[in-house]
Amino acid sequence: MNIALLGYGKMGKTIEEIAENRGHKIVLKVSDDIENHDLKELDIDVAIDFSIPKAAFKNITTCFKNNIPVVSGTTGWLEDYEKARGICEKENSAFIYASNFSLGVNVFFELNKKLAGMMQGLDDYSVNIEEIHHLQKLDAPSGTAITLAQQIIEENSKLKGWQLEDADDDEIPINAKREENVPGTHTVTYDSEVDKIEIIHTAKSRQGFALGAVVAAEYLQGKTGIFTMKDVLSDLFQN
Template identity: 75%
Template sequence: MKIALLGYGKMGKTIEEIAVNRGHEIVLKLEDDIDNFELDKMDIDVAIDFSIPKAAFKNITTCFKSDIPVVCGTTGWLDDYEKAIELCKKENSAFIYASNFSVGVNLFFELNRKLAKIMNGMSDYAVEIEEIHHTEKQDAPSGTAISLAQQIIAENDQKNNWQLDHAEADEIPIKAKRIENVPGTHTVSYASEIDTIEIMHTAKSRQGFALGAVVAAEWIKGKKGVFSMKDVLSDQLK
């Protein structure tokens, strides 16, 4: 498979290593912005975008217009997500966005949904999310933390939004910390006066995120439509 890497920072380099080890070829490597590349004249099977928030939308939509499927793990650009979805459908292309491509995190998402459903109506317990990442991460809270909050809100009759740090009674507080050399740690806690229930996912390196992105790229090749990591991992999540 011929892959374009849009965003060639630490994550892009890790994706490259894994993709090459799995027998794929990297045919394009861009630092951030796709600019004026004539992608329709290049032989590209899938683009993987781990760029920066200000470049992501342009990168993604440029690929759609050149009939190149996109796997995107860039966070912080989601105000334009619906526009990207509309253009994907208009161009009959293919798209997977995930706040986190790690297989472990997507299993964690399923656990979070199930726990949120169980805890709905347990008014003695206050829910909170904490995320810790490396100091180079540009957005806060993380896309993964936002996904966790949205999953809880979908199952919780008393919560309708999230807020960074301080939250109202009908909101979920997300605490974001930045510490050097932390790939990513996410904790969801339900605390009452007598006890606390917690679930946690701790990434040990970027390898899990990068591998999941390559697996998603392998899966989406030849498909049309808008998908999620739940589609990619459907067999494992049954």
């Protein structure tokens, strides 16, 4: 595949390495406004977006309008997500957005949903989420933590939302920490007076996130529509 990288920071460079090792070619690396580039001349098969929040919507929708499918892992722009979906569908393009492309994290998401369904009737347990990331991460809480919270809320009708730190009884508290050299750790805890249940995912490097993004890009080849990492995982497990 010919891949455009939208955002060429540490994650973009890791994606570049993995993509080239899997036989793909990077034909565009964008750190500025994508509109400064002539996309139609580059024969781009897919764009992988890990840009900054304020650039994501413009980058993604510009690709759709140029018949380029997009895999996006940028967080902090989701107030415009539904508009992006609409443009994707109008342009008959393809799109995968994920708060986290790590294949391990997406297995973790499935475990989180299953556990939330099992715990929703056990009123003695309170639930909270902790996420730890490197100091350069711009948004808090992480998109992954928000996804975990939303999954739990969907399984438990008594929970109405989430909050950073202080939360009401019908909200999930999320504790967001920033520390040196931490790719990402997410912990979901159910606590009661008699015991505590935890599930934890700890990233050891950016390699897992980058590999998942490239695998998602490979999955999009020849497709139109809106997809998720659950679709990608299902395809992998079938093969």
